[in-house]
Amino acid sequence: MVAWNVRGLNDPIKIKETRVFLQQHGVDFCALFETRVRDHKASNVQKKLGNIWSWEDKYGFSPRGRIWIGWKPGVVSVNVVRKTEQCVMVQVASLEQNHVFSLIVVYGLHTIADRRQLWVDLREMVDNVDFPYLIIGDFNAVSRASDRINGTLVSEAETVDFSDFLMEVGVLEAPCSGAYYSWNNKGTVREAWESTGDTRKLKSVWKKLKAVKEALKRLHSTHYSQAHLKVEEFRTQLENVQTRMASSGDVELHQEEEEDLVNKLRHWSAIEDSILRQKARIRWLTMADANTRFFFNAIKVRKARNNITMLQTATGELVNTRDMIQAEIVGFYTKLMGTRAESLPSIDLYTIRTGRQLSYDARTMLSQSVTHAEIDQALFTIDDNKAPGLDRFNALFIF
Known part of the structure; x- marks a missing residue:
């Protein structure tokens, strides 16, 4: 089970990294917050995360997809019990282990005044729950000063509502671990072209293009032939850096390194998809998706179709x-x-x-x-x- 504030899910590279993360960690249930995906685009983005997922959202309360709840129907079943502006209550049943529990997924608004209704809604949900329950999400609030490891100092007014709620309903805060995995918003051709020529204009262009082609082949072989390995390398480095950030509590110490790795991961992921698109000879129409598996399969199909064996x-x-x-x-x-x-x-x-x-x-x-x-x-x-x-x-x- 994963609860993740993705801080926007419109970028194809971010969609790809989210899908890879869910696959690598064997996630069967997830809650994604702050997707910033408009209602009319939601189904397309959700499909790009994988066809094995079912989704529930609450666009009736927000046009920007504040909460998405996803699950694998073959593993768990999910029934929505109640929705409010800042939380969704569902009943989750494990099909394999026959366990049933209630889950409250929270994404709090950004001001103390706006969050007051959240505490009222949560108390009502907890009072009416019939199964063991779990509350997960991004409250946009802290219960103690140590919960904020960067930014402005925490005032008592920011913690009192959250702390009172925890005390009144008697829930315990589960310890957290793992990386933050946050997102930060932060010539060869010329040399080859000028290296040759001819007095005849058309012959000169032909020679220049030939020289450029050879130079680009060397460039690809040297720097881009193993793009998929570069993607895996920078993804692993990013996870390691964010793990150190989480364990040390010093975000500023590793922030520049994290930003650099995120940019490198975006860069090489885009190169990998560009190479696969051209190999597959499939026009990049409305999908706009960094769907590596799709293009690998297309390449295999095309190769098999063009090969006569009998x-x-x-x-x-x-x-x-x-x-x-x-x-x-x-x-x-x-x-x-x-x-x-x-x-x-x-x-x-x-x-x-x-x-x-x-x-x-x-x-x-x-x-x-x-x-x-x-x-x-x-x-x-x-x-x-x-x-x-x-x-x-x-x-x-x-x-």
């Missing part, structure tokens, strides 16, 4: 060796298309002259020269993530 000849014989398959394909198309003829019969001019013809306006339109504007329009509509052509350059590089 053919059946016209006589029904199965051939499965490379040489036999090649010979069969060549023979098939030779028979289909024939061989080069010494002469061809002339066309029937009478049929052409008396048959259906284009109008004068249509012939004029088809014979017009292609304008520069039309060329530019066609070129600039090519998607940046389309796979490279025969010259191994994609549209983003050229334009």
